[in-house]
Amino acid sequence: MIGFLFHGLRGRRVLVLTAIGLTFVGVAGSVLAAFPLKWILDKIINDRDPGLPPLAPLLTALDGLAPGGPRPVSPGHSQFAVILASATVLLLLGAAEALVAFVRRSVAAFVGQDLEAALRTRVFDHLVRTPLAWHGRQRLGEVVQRLSGNISDIGKLVTDGLVDLLSGLLTLVGILVVMLAISWQFTVLSMCVVPPLFVIVACYTHHTKRASKQAARAAGRVAEVAASMIGAIAEVKVFTLERWAGRVFAERAEAQRRPALRAGRRQAEFSPLVILLLTVSNTVIVVVGAWVAAGHDFTLWLVTIPAGSLTVGTLTVFLAYSKLLYQPMRDLSKLMLQVSAAAAAVERVQEVLDQPREDQLPGGPARVLPGRARGEVAFAGVVFGYQPGEPVLRGVDLEVPVGTRLALVGLSGGGKSTMVKLLARLHEPWQGSITVDGVDTREHPLEFLRGNIGMVLQDSVLFEGSVRENLLLGRPGATEEEVVAAARQACLHDMIMELPGGYAAPVHEHGGNFSCGQRQRIAIARAILRDAPILVLDEPTASLDVEAEVEVMRAIERLTEGRTVIMISHRLAMLGHVDEIAVLDGGRIVERGTYRQLKARAGVFARLLAEQNRYATEPVELDLGDHASAHREGRVRTT
Ligand SMILES: Nc1ncnc2c1ncn2[C@@H]1O[C@H](COP(=O)(O)OP(=O)(O)OP(=O)(O)O)[C@@H](O)[C@H]1O
Known part of the structure; x- marks a missing residue:
């Protein structure tokens, strides 16, 4: 799948790299956003300055604005300056994160949609050139699904994956690094939640995926029966099949409801379980953290957290981070579903692209002949x-x-x-x-x-568009006079002129608004134009x-x-x-x-x-x- 995406993203790789770069910036913003709170709490409770050299000039400038004037004793800064500086940093980080999120999502959406459109056109182009024998072995719904649903799955992975997968992973790594830098003991304590969380995510991803797949298949069958019944609505009415049609449809709808319900229940169970686990973990951190901050040692097996090694500010940061862990975990579990759907989609799309095209079939060398055959x-x-x-x-x-x-x-x-x-x-x-x-x-x-070779078959196919467009399929580029002359020869002109709009009159799906005889004469006019x-x-x-x-x-x-x-x-x-x-x-x-x-x-x-x-x-x-x-x-x- 990675090779397929890498190939598909040719020409868009600079944009992808931009989105990845912006993701780094965005993640750094969200990971660092917990610090200003720590500085404020540390200042108020322990009179401790942020201790970041780049902040010193800002703090000094703000000291001058503090009520009561600048502090006489250096190097300590005023509470006012620390609060205002923290607020400024918080605002700047938030604004940067918002801006980056906007640009990143826009780039990702553009790349995803662009890839989808290009892939869809490429696959369709290939499909219409695939030999009839291959089409004869396929179900129409299946082919359409490859072209629509499957390619959407790939596009969705690119759009969301660029944003969520990368930022989820980076956030997890970023949080871990910062937590380790603050207190390795507390990091170990916080990370106790990860293994059970991982098991829950893996289990629920597996079950939800299975139920969602069954629901998607059932949804396909519902759509199939709806399309065939509505497509033959005249027959349904003439043979008074409404009740039978309703029953068949209800059975299919019920078959879709059950797995969809299962998938919904699994999703409903998942969030509360994760919340419970994180609550337990947070409670442990609050209790142990408060105990240590209050000046007591804490020992658990081989690990001892010495008294006073943690300030109230650090404790707050830890709590903020353990909450931050939840979102990337959820994003990643959601993404696992998308990755498996997209992997299946890539396989199905590749199957189509692997079919040899008609013009690639083995045969003799293409002899260039005059534009028109004699006809023997x-x-x-x-x-x-x-x-x-x-x-x-x-x-x-x-x-x-x-x-x-x-x-x-x-x-x-x-x-x-x-x-x-x-x-x-x-x-x-x-x-x-x-x-x-x-x-x-x-x-x-x-x-x-x-x-x-011109062909007129038993039941000619008209395409959606106007009558003129349908006639022009015989010879794209024919003049209006030629089109009208062909229609006259096909005994069609008078009938067309009686239509509202004449040659611009609309043709509905499959030419449903024309009689069989009219459709045949349109096909004959096309053949006349084709000459x-x-x-x-x-x-x-x-x-x-x-x-x-x-x-x-x-x-x-x-x-x-x-x-x-x-x-x-x-x-x-x-x-x-x-x-x-x-x-x-x-x-x-x-x-x-x-x-x-x-x-x-x-x-x-x-x-x-x-x-x-x-x-x-x-x-x-x-x-x-x-x-x-x-x-x-x-x-x-x-x-
Ligand atoms: N796409 C296909 N796949 C498999 N078998 C086919 C396919 N098309 C036609 N056949 C079979 O090939 C045989 C010849 O079909 P064909 O349509 O050429 O006959 P025909 O003489 O034109 O019949 P008719 O006069 O009824 O239109 C039939 O037995 C038909 O079932």
């Missing part, structure tokens, strides 16, 4: 699966010449979407190769490859009703003009307008041809078509001409 696609002997030993694709061979519109059909789960994921290099084939313009996709720079030579359409109309489908198909027809298109579709009756159909079965391409050829062949395609038509009230007769007009006339129905 070929699969040769491609074998791939998601689980070892369970191939989904078992040797796919398929060539798609430039400008061809090819439909990919087959049974559900046959691997059609998998093929297009491989084309975009979201996964790597186990065997065989996929080429674009005759060059293996592994040899293309990733950005070039993906920049030349990629290769276009993948993965069932873009699957979740639409007939009317929306007609609109989307009209937009798609314009989009596909002059491009290489791979279109995945279950609606076999609608494939008359494509140039060729390829049938995927058993992990291989088993048939290829036009709609008419495949229908006539009585093979897999004809069988699939017959299956689909079985449930139609009347057989579908496809118009192989204008597909959209077939829709408008109601001659094509969906299955």
